[in-house]
Amino acid sequence: MKNYESLVKKIFPVFAMLLAISLFPVFLKNNYYLTIGCQAMLYCIVALGLNFIVGMSGMMTLGTGAVYGLGAYTSALLSTKLGVNPWLALIPVLVMGWLIGKGLGFPSLRVQFVYFSLVTIAFNEIVRNLLTNLEFTGSGTGVRNIPPYSIFGFEFNTQLRSYYLIFAFLVVFIIIALRIAKSKWRRAFIAVKDNPEALEVSGINVSSVKITAFTLSSIFGCVAGALYAHFNRYITPSTFTTDLSISFVVMLIIGGLGNFWGCILGAYVVAFLPQLLRSAGTSYKLIYAVLMMLAVILFPNGIMSDIRRSVGKLINNGKGFSKGGGIGENRTGN
Amino acid sequence: MLDVENISTYYGNACALYDVSFSVTENEIVSIIGANGAGKSTLMKSVMGTVRPREGKIVYKGKDITHVQTHKIVKSGIVYVPEGRDVFTKLSVEDNLTMGAYSKPAKAKELNALHEEMYEMFPRLKERRKQMAGTLSGGEQQMLAIARGLMSKPDLIMFDEPSLGLAPIIVDEVFDRIQAINKRMGISVVLVEQNAFMALSISSRCYVLENGKVAMQGKSSELIDDETVKSAYLGM
Numbered sequence A: 001m002k003n004y005e006s007l008v009k010k011i012f013p014v015f016a017m018l019l020a021i022s023l024f025p026v027f028l029k030n031n032y033y034l035t036i037g038c039q040a041m042l043y044c045i046v047a048l049g050l051n052f053i054v055g056m057s058g059m060m061t062l063g064t065g066a067v068y069g070l071g072a073y074t075s076a077l078l079s080t081k082l083g084v085n086p087w088l089a090l091i092p093v094l095v096m097g098w099l100i101g102k103g104l105g106f107p108s109l110r111v112q113f114v115y116f117s118l119v120t121i122a123f124n125e126i127v128r129n130l131l132t133n134l135e136f137t138g139s140g141t142g143v144r145n146i147p148p149y150s151i152f153g154f155e156f157n158t159q160l161r162s163y164y165l166i167f168a169f170l171v172v173f174i175i176i177a178l179r180i181a182k183s184k185w186r187r188a189f190i191a192v193k194d195n196p197e198a199l200e201v202s203g204i205n206v207s208s209v210k211i212t213a214f215t216l217s218s219i220f221g222c223v224a225g226a227l228y229a230h231f232n233r234y235i236t237p238s239t240f241t242t243d244l245s246i247s248f249v250v251m252l253i254i255g256g257l258g259n260f261w262g263c264i265l266g267a268y269v270v271a272f273l274p275q276l277l278r279s280a281g282t283s284y285k286l287i288y289a290v291l292m293m294l295a296v297i298l299f300p301n302g303i304m305s306d307i308r309r310s311v312g313k314l315i316n317n318g319k320g321f322s323k324g325g326g327i328g329e330n331r332t333g334n
Numbered sequence B: 001m002l003d004v005e006n007i008s009t010y011y012g013n014a015c016a017l018y019d020v021s022f023s024v025t026e027n028e029i030v031s032i033i034g035a036n037g038a039g040k041s042t043l044m045k046s047v048m049g050t051v052r053p054r055e056g057k058i059v060y061k062g063k064d065i066t067h068v069q070t071h072k073i074v075k076s077g078i079v080y081v082p083e084g085r086d087v088f089t090k091l092s093v094e095d096n097l098t099m100g101a102y103s104k105p106a107k108a109k110e111l112n113a114l115h116e117e118m119y120e121m122f123p124r125l126k127e128r129r130k131q132m133a134g135t136l137s138g139g140e141q142q143m144l145a146i147a148r149g150l151m152s153k154p155d156l157i158m159f160d161e162p163s164l165g166l167a168p169i170i171v172d173e174v175f176d177r178i179q180a181i182n183k184r185m186g187i188s189v190v191l192v193e194q195n196a197f198m199a200l201s202i203s204s205r206c207y208v209l210e211n212g213k214v215a216m217q218g219k220s221s222e223l224i225d226d227e228t229v230k231s232a233y234l235g236m
Helices: A002-027 A031-056 A064-081 A086-110 A113-133 A159-182 A184-194 A196-201 A206-232 A242-255 A260-298 A303-316 A325-330 B040-048 B070-075 B093-100 B108-121 B123-127 B138-150 B168-185 B196-202 B227-234
Strands: B002-011 B014-024 B029-034 B055-060 B078-081 B156-160 B188-193 B205-210 B213-219
Touching (some): A031 A184, A031 A242, A159 A184, A184 A206, A184 B093, A196 B070, A196 B078, B002 B040, B070 B078, B093 B138, B108 B138, B168 B196, B196 B227
Parallel strands (some): B029 B205, B078 B156, B156 B188
16 A cells, blocks of 8 residues: 555656646647747657766766767658658667667777767767768758658648657656666666776676666667657758757756756756747847856756755754755656 | 686786685685785785786686676676775665675565565664665675675675774674674685784685785684784784
């Protein structure tokens, strides 16, 4: 009975959040906001994946933009040039994610810390340059006329329809991410960041743990990229820059590294804040940067982690004993 | 069961171990004592494969494990409890223990039984099962590191300076548990220590390392009365 209660307690916030996201179009019917809403959900998927590497395993990768882009191009090229059904194209997209994971995970075994970030920036730039210069990928103009997803003749060709399609994918990825947060993988990922040497002598192959984190993350990124391609209907290489990669990491930092709720919140902040600041005109970038810096100063562990900690403090106040939850900022889920 | 034959290990050009041999038989406690920098930890790491010996051979249960990957060595039954209480500070006590059983996937039921077994041996850990390992005291972290090592049901467990930085009363407790692990669970133990007196008093045989070489070896009961050992390591 107690188990059941705690399960409800854990699932309820997720459910409430999904309900809020699904009701979003009811209040903001305007296509412009719907587009940003879709963008935010795609960011959520990428951030949830990125959380495995940056948040849990503590490896700062700045190549996620390229992962997102490769997913988008794989699906876009297959469906425009070869006429492959977009749904079927998801299989090569998954394979692409798997390959990138293995490929990017490998240097992480050799180089560490900031040097690893540099390798991933290089990866991002190489991919962007290839996409810009290869004729096969449509060079600078990118790929146009990408068909939308469709089920039995029902096309996901409007903003509203796409919104619910992406929402369905988001639900699936949230379930996967929460499942992983309950599995032995979460422990292994956190342990990789914490103490790789002790992990090795506990009989765990550190290399395979790192590569698993990368593979998971790139699969999330690639699928989100593919969804983006079929939602936006055209893609250009200039989208998938190192700037985008940095934005993905910013989402995690703003929300809270290693924190499930932080990923979601961070994705929404990064997607919506620039739009809200539109009215500021040319000084919007300045305001954006200042807000970001303020967020980092005021919430050094990420907005979600710090909010949860102060709520926890309020609840525990007077009990005198706080179960050591203070350094739990790296916990995901619950 | 473990035979280390004439290994030499280098860090770059610096020789850390030179022509070292030692062996452990079933069900015994072997201690390795020596000063700082004598090569004790390097010897352990060479056995585990986190540092590779340049020469020599390591044989475990008749199999050459000199070039086997670390996680496979653990799977074959050797566990190393590293120096300085290497626990996963950001994971709970419970999760730390579960990590120890990673190499031998167990069903939830078996895993629970293993957890309970550890809590019985280390009751303090049970009280703190949901707590982050980083918030434990030094002695508790050492107990946790030991318990985590036992989770994979090893046949041989190697402790690297388990008494390091612990209060004398806790040191007694740790050594008491190490003896219990050997007697009750029938696990062979390699004990690397600077606390020579404690190490000699619970082990059956002892090796003395000096500057990367085995300077002396023999029965602990004899070494404890040896004049050189007395003056160099026991301060008598």
